[in-house]
Every structure is written in structure tokens, then in C-alpha cells.
Amino acid sequence: MVWLGRPAHRQNGAVWGDEALGSAQREADLARLIEGVARGERAALQALYDATAPKLLGIILRILKDRAAAEDTLQEVFVRIWQRSGSYDPLAGAPLPWLIAIARHRAIDRLRQDRSARLTQAEDGWFERLADTSDGEADLARRDALAQCLDQVAMPQRDCLVLAYCEGWSREELATRFDRPVNTIKTWLRRGLLSLRTCLETP
Amino acid sequence: MSGSGIPPDWQDDPDLAAGEYVLGTLSPDERAAFAEALEARADLRSAVAAWEARLAPLAATIPAVAPDPALWTAIAARIRPAAGAAVAADAVPAHPVAAGDRIVRLERRVRRWRMTAATAAALAAGLALWIAAGGTAALREPPHYLAVVDRGGTLPALIVRVDLRAGVVQVRSLAAETPPERSLELWYIDAGAAPQSLGLVPGETARLPIPAALRTRTETATFAVTVEPKGGAPDGKPTGPAIYSGRLIRD
Numbered sequence: 218m219v220w221l222g223r224p225a226h227r228q229n230g231a232v233w234g235d236e237a238l239g240s241a242q243r244e245a246d247l248a249r250l251i252e253g254v255a256r257g258e259r260a261a262l263q264a265l266y267d268a269t270a271p272k273l274l275g276i277i278l279r280i281l282k283d284r285a286a287a288e289d290t291l292q293e294v295f296v297r298i299w300q301r302s303g304s305y306d307p308l309a310g311a312p313l314p315w316l317i318a319i320a321r322h323r324a325i326d327r328l329r330q331d332r333s334a335r336l337t338q339a340e341d342g343w344f345e346r347l348a349d350t351s352d353g354e355a356d357l358a359r360r361d362a363l364a365q366c367l368d369q370v371a372m373p374q375r376d377c378l379v380l381a382y383c384e385g386w387s388r389e390e391l392a393t394r395f396d397r398p399v400n401t402i403k404t405w406l407r408r409g410l411l412s413l414r415t416c417l418e419t420p
Numbered sequence: 421m422s423g424s425g426i427p428p429d430w431q432d433d434p435d436l437a438a439g440e441y442v443l444g445t446l447s448p449d450e451r452a453a454f455a456e457a458l459e460a461r462a463d464l465r466s467a468v469a470a471w472e473a474r475l476a477p478l479a480a481t482i483p484a485v486a487p488d489p490a491l492w493t494a495i496a497a498r499i500r501p502a503a504g505a506a507v508a509a510d511a512v513p514a515h516p517v518a519a520g521d522r523i524v525r526l527e528r529r530v531r532r533w534r535m536t537a538a539t540a541a542a543l544a545a546g547l548a549l550w551i552a553a554g555g556t557a558a559l560r561e562p563p564h565y566l567a568v569v570d571r572g573g574t575l576p577a578l579i580v581r582v583d584l585r586a587g588v589v590q591v592r593s594l595a596a597e598t599p600p601e602r603s604l605e606l607w608y609i610d611a612g613a614a615p616q617s618l619g620l621v622p623g624e625t626a627r628l629p630i631p632a633a634l635r636t637r638t639e640t641a642t643f644a645v646t647v648e649p650k651g652g653a654p655d656g657k658p659t660g661p662a663i664y665s666g667r668l669i670r671d
Contacts (some may be wrong), residue, residue, distance in 0.1 A: 259499065266492055279482050290489055292495050294451035299499045302589040310469045314476035318442070321479065325444035329451075344574075367478075376467075382475055383482065388445050403445075410439035417436040417474055 220366055247312035254302040267314075270295070273320040280324040282387035290327055294320050321385075328385050366416035372408030377402060438467035442475060515617050587630040589618055605648045608660055621645060 253261025272293060275305075278287040293414065297319060305315055368374055373395055380386040391402045440446050441454045458464050589606065604621035606628060619628040646653070647660035 230574045259496070262499065263492065264497070266495065269489070270523045271486050272480070272482075275485040275488050276479050278485055288491055291487060292491060292498070296498050309466065310473050310474075311476075311543070313480065314469075314472040317476050318472045318481045321442075321444065329448055359473075360481075363474065363477045378443065381445045382478055385444055388447070391445075403440075405431075406443065406445055407436045407438055410436050410443075413474065414435070414439070 244311050244313065246306075247316070251298075251302050251305050253316075255305070256300060262295065265298070268297055268403050269316055273316060276317060277320050277324040279383055280321065280328060286327065287324070290323050291320070294323050297323070310340055315324045321382075325385050329387070362417055366413050369416050370409050370412045374405045374412070377405050378413065379404065423479050433465060435467045435470075438464055439471045442471040444466055560656060589628045601650050603648050603650050603652050603662070605646050605652050605658065605660075607646060617653065617656060617658075620648075 244356070247265065250261045250265040250268070254265060270291060274287060274291050277290050278284065281290060288383045298316070301319075302359065316362075367378070370378065377395075378385075378393050380391060382392075388399045388402045388406070391406075392399045394403065437450075437454060441451065444451075446454055454464070458468065459586070605616040606621055607615040608616045608618050609631060616629060646658040649657070649660075653659050
């Protein structure tokens with residue numbers, strides 16, 4: 218069941234809080250750091266690391282579940298950022314989604330390489346966190362819109378989207394969980410994406 | 421429908437394929453093929469970027485986890501590679517790099533490369549470029565070199581030696597396949613100054629002098645290789661994408 222109300226307690230317990238990311242000013246700071254990295258400035262990479270590594274590690278760890286593998290992947294991510302920062306185009310999007318995308322792709326690539334079965338334990342609480350506006354500066358408009366629109370995605374499809382995006386579940390893993398053919402899962406995913414896109418693009 | 425060959429889905433709705441690429445739910449074959457298609461298709465890249473932006477708030481809600489403090493040290497070691505270790509890291513053939521040499525990695529500027537020289541994408545993809553420039557005068561072996569190494573049989577390779585004391589860059593092209601109707605040009609960029617051409621990267625071995633006035637400032641200078649019209653940049657200023665750039669770093 219999805220609950221979009223505000224949780225009674227704050228999720229934000231990390232030393233390095235969500236408020237360090239998301240606001241326009243912070244986005245501009247991140248963009249500047251990435252530009253510095255593109256010029257080969259090691260100090261810029263270190264500052265970028267300090268600002269984003271904990272968040273990216275959280276995201277990677279959620280997918281890989283294994284701490285050592287996650288830290289290993291985080292290392293790959295920052296080496297890749299060092300090598301590829303020239304490919305960041307500020308006009309094409311905000312820096313944080315770009316960084317998150319690199320981290321998630323690396324994590325998922327690693328996950329798919331590891332053929333061994335893994336524990337696919339769904340974790341609840343995404344929507345609560347998404348709807349939790351108490352941590353201030355994160356990009357509230359986007360977050361709010363995503364929460365609203367995810368809520369409108371029909372149920373098995375929504376779970377598929379969230380499990381795939383946040384936890385790295387494959388079509389096959391989703392098929393097992395929902396006891397449906399892989400092609401059905403694919404259809405659900407696409408319908409879910411379509412529904413989400415339609416909602417987000419409706420003013 | 422079933423996933424053999426080129427995924428036909430893209431024709432139907434590339435945007436939803438992009439969405440699944442971002443979710444990570446494409447099959448391994450589709451994922452690899454999609455990633456390859458991204459290199460060439462700006463429309464797919466922007467579709468992917470749009471999905472990343474749409475979904476990022478969900479990832480951003482995941483609680484942060486502080487990394488082991490040693491992790492940065494490991495990253496720092498990799499982005500400023502020690503002689504030899506650096507070579508291994510990218511599976512570049514091991515050149516004997518003398519201790520005390522200075523090494524610089526010339527980074528690829530992939531984005532601009534892609535946008536303006538798609539036909540030569542394979543060139544950029546296949547190359548890794550290293551400079552090792554001699555530091556101490558006592559070294560007996562040829563102490564200075566910069567190498568471009570290929571990873572595939574048909575891709576071009578360059579070996580470039582930088583002799584800071586003599587002020588010469590020696591460029592040797594191996595199996596070079598310069599993009600058609602294009603030339604590669606080597607540039608020297610002093611901090612805050614306009615790039616100065618050191619000459620075209622030739623089809624065969626050539627020695628390009630580093631102007632004397634520039635030699636003393638090589639520590640702060642950036643070297644770059646750009647793709648230019650055949651014969652070189654018309655006005656002495658780089659016009660094409662810089663496929664490599666990097667600076668000398670004292671080791």
C-alpha cells in the first residue's frame with residue numbers, strides 16, 4: 218500500500234544530509250565542480266567526491282547489497298567521472314541526475330555480470346521517502362511531481378518500476394516475483410513508464 | 421518481439437526503450453546494443469537524459485552511506501597513476517616507464533568528439549594516450565615519451581615522444597587511419613593563453629619543435645590533439661573537437 222502522507226519521523230540521519238544536494242545553488246556548485254574535473258583538476262574531483270560519494274554509495278549499495286562490491290563500484294564511478302567529465306553537458310540536464318545515472322549504470326552492469334542468484338528482498342518505504350518534504354532543500358517540485366505521478370501508475374507496474382530503478386531488479390527477477398512471463402513484465406514496465414511520462418508531462 | 425538481432429522496439433517507441441535502459445531492465449543484449457546506439461544518436465541520448473531527470477528524485481531519496489575513508493585514497497591513486505601501474509590500469513601495453521618520469525594522461529573529450537566527428541568515433545574509442553616526459557637529466561634511456569595505443573586491430577595508434585630538454589615532440593603514427601578529409605593537429609596551450617599549434621600529427625614519423633619560449637612553462641601547459649580539416653586548422657586556431665588533452669604532472 219502506498220502512503221503519501223508525511224512520515225512522523227525524519228529519515229535524514231546521515232552525517233551528510235540530503236540538504237547538501239538538490240537546490241539550484243547546489244546544482245550550480247556541482248556543475249562547476251564537474252567543469253573543474255573536465256579541466257583535469259584533481260581538487261575538483263575530490264570536492265565532488267566529498268559532496269556526492271555518500272549519496273551515490275547509498276544508491277549503489279541499494280542495488281548491489283554487498284558493501285565491498287558497492288565501494289568497489291563507487292571507485293569505478295569516480296574514475297569514470299574523471300575520465301568522462303568532458304561528456305557532461307550542462308544544457309542537457311542537471312548534474313545530480315548525470316552522476317546518479319553513472320552510478321546506477323555501473324551498479325547494474327556489475328549486478329548483471331554476477332550470474333549467481335541473489336536475494337531479491339523488496340524494501341518498502343520509497344514513497345514515504347519521496348513524499349517526505351521535511352528534509353528541505355531537495356528538488357521539491359520534481360520530487361513532488363514524481364510522487365504524485367508514481368501514485369497514479371497502476372499497482373503491479375508501479376512496483377516493477379520502483380524495484381527495477383531503485384534495487385536493480387531484472388525483468389526475470391520481476392517475473393519470478395510476480396509469477397508472470399517475462400514478456401508480461403516488459404509490457405508492465407513499458408506501460409508504467411508511459412503512464413509516468415504522460416503524467417509528468419501534463420501540466 | 422523476442423530478442424534476437426537488433427531490437428526492433430526502438431523503431432516503435434525509442435523513448436520507452438530509453439526508459440527501460442535507464443531502469444536497467446533491458447536484456448543484456450538489448451542493453452549493450454542500446455548503449456552502442458547511444459554513441460551515434462543524439463535523440464536517444466536526450467531521451468535517456470530525460471528519463472534520468474524524471475526518475476532521479478527517487479534515487480535521491482535513498483539514504484546516504486558514508487564510504488570507507490580509504491576509498492578516496494584508492495581513487496586518488498588511480499586518477500594520478502604511478503608509473504607502470506597507470507599503464508596496467510587501462511590494459512595498455514606496458515612501456516617501460518623510467519622512475520622519475522612525469523606522466524600525464526591525455527583525456528578524451530568524448531562529448532565534443534561525438535557531436536562533431538561521429539564518423540571517426542572509432543578512433544576516439546580505441547585510443548589511450550599517455551605522456552611520459554623526462555624529468556631528471558641523468559636518465560640514460562630515452563626518457564621521454566608519449567604514446568597513443570590502440571586496442572583494436574584496425575584502429576590507429578600514435579607514439580609521441582616529448583623531449584622537454586630538447587624541446588621536441590616526436591610523433592610517430594602506427595596504422596593510422598585518420599578520419600577521411602581530416603587531419604589531427606597537436607596543440608600546446610599555456611595557462612590562460614591561446615592554443616599554439618605544434619603541427620599536424622603526421623602519417624609517419626615527424627619531429628615537431630616546441631617553441632623555445634614555451635619550453636620553460638611546460639609544467640603548466642596543456643597538450644591537446646584536435647580533429648581539423650585536411651591540412652590543419654585554417655587560422656591557426658583549433659576548430660575541431662579535442663580528442664585528447666592533458667598536462668604534464670610532476671610525479
